Amino acid sequence: xxxxxxxxxxYDDIVKGMHLPDITYTITSEILERYLDGxxxxxxxxxxxxxxRKSPFGGRIVPPISMAIYxxxxxxIKPLGMVVPPGLVQAYxxxxxxxxxxxxxxxxxxxxxxxxxxKKGRKFVQLKSEVFNEKGEKVGTSWLTPIWSK
Amino acid sequence: xCCDEKFHELSIGDEFAPLIKxxxxxxxxxxxxxxxxxxxxxxxxxxxxxxxxxGTIAPGFQCIAYISELMAxxxxxxWYVGGTLDLRLTRPVRPGxxxxxRAIVADKKGADGKKIVxxxxxxxxxxxxxxxxGTASARSLx
Numbered sequence: 001x002x003x004x005x006x007x008x009x010x011y012d013d014i015v016k017g018m019h020l021p022d023i024t025y026t027i028t029s030e031i032l033e034r035y036l037d038g039x040x041x042x043x044x045x046x047x048x049x050x051x052x053r054k055s056p057f058g059g060r061i062v063p064p065i066s067m068a069i070y071x072x073x074x075x076x077i078k079p080l081g082m083v084v085p086p087g088l089v090q091a092y093x094x095x096x097x098x099x100x101x102x103x104x105x106x107x108x109x110x111x112x113x114x115x116x117x118x119k120k121g122r123k124f125v126q127l128k129s130e131v132f133n134e135k136g137e138k139v140g141t142s143w144l145t146p147i148w149s150k
Numbered sequence: 151x152c153c154d155e156k157f158h159e160l161s162i163g164d165e166f167a168p169l170i171k172x173x174x175x176x177x178x179x180x181x182x183x184x185x186x187x188x189x190x191x192x193x194x195x196x197x198x199x200x201x202x203x204x205g206t207i208a209p210g211f212q213c214i215a216y217i218s219e220l221m222a223x224x225x226x227x228x229w230y231v232g233g234t235l236d237l238r239l240t241r242p243v244r245p246g247x248x249x250x251x252r253a254i255v256a257d258k259k260g261a262d263g264k265k266i267v268x269x270x271x272x273x274x275x276x277x278x279x280x281x282x283x284g285t286a287s288a289r290s291l292x
Contacts, residue, residue, distance in 0.1 A: 038181025039215035065218035068211040069185045095235040
């Protein structure tokens, strides 16, 4: 089998305003269980259908911050066949939650390089990712601002 | 209690009950297994020993979830729909660390007919060193 070539996505490759390939993902009940195990969260709203049905949500939901699993820089650039250079450091992150997400719902991430700049000799890149449900409603947004190592 | 009631009851400086968690390699492995984003610094003990970290570290995004858990506990629907988080990671988290997540009411304000509670949030390790700092906000649904 031919090995897929990957290369590092370095600062000079990055153009302000460029859109990254769309990504889809689904938090299945099985992924959700492992995720909740990892974050040690036993909220019945995520796990107990009967409890969740009686809640204002009318059924199970997933933690809103679970979008952070899929909006990482390395995940966003994977479809480009690229990897982040070693030494990348997460400087800042912002998240906004605007709609609930349920287990097994198919979600779409649309990402753009919102900004890139140098400050005090460090190279910053701001990536904005918007997450939409199947109805096209925006359920969340993340902004990651890592410091690029090269 | 709904977020709207809570908005009126809360005062600036109020602190919510902290959330205490112990990070383990098993929890890191479980989190990383969901991410399809393999990085040996989180899961490969031998590899990690040879890096400047001298051992595995937890993904920063894993600990952000603790702040989300605390805000969800306090604000419910006002967090799930309308919550925001602004964060800086300040120190790596290692297996064995005991982490305390805190939130203090920093401001209350109205915007677009909604009421917003803004909290200063922080996670510290067992040495009382900050590992994450920032703000989180939740809004009323009224």
